[in-house]
Amino acid sequence: MKQKTMRQSSALKKTRVNSSFLLTLLAVGAFSGSCTNRIHVISDDDDRDRVPVTISVSNPGGSEYAQTKAVVDVAQVCSNLSFCIYPCEGESFDKIQINQTRDDPQFGTVSQNLTVGVHKIVVVAHNGDKNPTMTNPESVAFSSNTVMKTTDTFCWAGEVNVTQSTGTVNVALTRATAMFRLKLTDSAIPAQVSELQFAYKGGSAAVNPFTLEGTTKSNQKETILIEDHSRKVFEIYTFPRYEEKNGVRNLSPLEITVTAIDVYGNAVKERVLENVSVTRNRITECSGEFFAGGVLEYTNIGFGGLQVEQDWAGTDPYTLSD
Numbered sequence: 332m333k334q335k336t337m338r339q340s341s342a343l344k345k346t347r348v349n350s351s352f353l354l355t356l357l358a359v360g361a362f363s364g365s366c367t368n369r370i371h372v373i374s375d376d377d378d379r380d381r382v383p384v385t386i387s388v389s390n391p392g393g394s395e396y397a398q399t400k401a402v403v404d405v406a407q408v409c410s411n412l413s414f415c416i417y418p419c420e421g422e423s424f425d426k427i428q429i430n431q432t433r434d435d436p437q438f439g440t441v442s443q444n445l446t447v448g449v450h451k452i453v454v455v456a457h458n459g460d461k462n463p464t465m466t467n468p469e470s471v472a473f474s475s476n477t478v479m480k481t482t483d484t485f486c487w488a489g490e491v492n493v494t495q496s497t498g499t500v501n502v503a504l505t506r507a508t509a510m511f512r513l514k515l516t517d518s519a520i521p522a523q524v525s526e527l528q529f530a531y532k533g534g535s536a537a538v539n540p541f542t543l544e545g546t547t548k549s550n551q552k553e554t555i556l557i558e559d560h561s562r563k564v565f566e567i568y569t570f571p572r573y574e575e576k577n578g579v580r581n582l583s584p585l586e587i588t589v590t591a592i593d594v595y596g597n598a599v600k601e602r603v604l605e606n607v608s609v610t611r612n613r614i615t616e617c618s619g620e621f622f623a624g625g626v627l628e629y630t631n632i633g634f635g636g637l638q639v640e641q642d643w644a645g646t647d648p649y650t651l652s653d
Contacts, residue, residue: 409456419448458482472537488540534569545572
């Protein structure tokens with residue numbers, strides 16, 4: 332499959348091309364603290380010609396994803412890669428966005444040419460079925476064809492001062508998402524149930540890759556087909572978002588509606604989970620009997636028997652009131 336390149340202005344043709352820009356993705360890495368890097372390479376040469384730059388995703392000291400797992404290549408945890416180069420201030424061309432899938436022979440490696448000057452560069456690894464919208468480097472947005480949808484996502488963003496002597500820029504991807512996990516204690520999902528729908532609000536389907544915070548208040552939806560009625564675990568993702576009230580910033584909780592749908596498209600069971608706290612790189616887990624009382628019983632009575640597992644940076648229990 333050929334590499335896909337999106338160019339938004341023909342003015343790019345006015346710039347001379349002298350060399351290549353190489354991006355090599357080797358492993359999902361992370362660094363503690365903010366995702367923001369400002370990288371300066373000092374040079375007295377202020378030639379405006381394009382120069383070669385190599386960007387490499389490395390694992391300098393352990394991945395957030397791999398706190399309980401071995402460090403793995405990005406292709407093992409993410410099916411899609413997008414990176415975007417934004418022009419220097421005053422340049423006449425718009426951003427260049429390059430998207431790849433795991434099936435591409437060159438997955439993790441792309442080549443471009445950069446002019447001398449400060450460029451913003453954003454790298455995003457995800458598992459969505461659609462490439463993110465990267466028009467704004469401080470708000471990368473995800474969606475599917477019909478809904479705002481978020482998958483487990485890793486990103487890096489930085490301002491890179493490109494000079495004639497620029498060499499390698501090391502990139503470490505950081506998880507930007509929070510997970511909500513539903514663990515069923517039912518003996519089995521009723522045979523007439525064909526899918527579970529998760530509709531949730533309070534989080535975000537867009538992220539600032541510099542701060543790793545959600546940027547928009549989104550209504551998100553995830554539909555999971557039930558092919559195995561003994562399935563117990565269901566997971567959804569969001570970018571945690573802050574809200575400010577009386578000068579205080581707090582993480583916004585989620586409201587999650589879980590609906591069981593039968594083969595005819597009818598809702599046969601529904602639970603509403605309120606004030607669900609979520610945190611970046613942590614799992615909020617709820618465990619209990621979802622189909623208590625059978626189907627066609629609408630209620631928001633809570634689950635019991637909450638359990639906590641260690642994964643990611645940790646797992647936070649969610650307690651439902653009766």
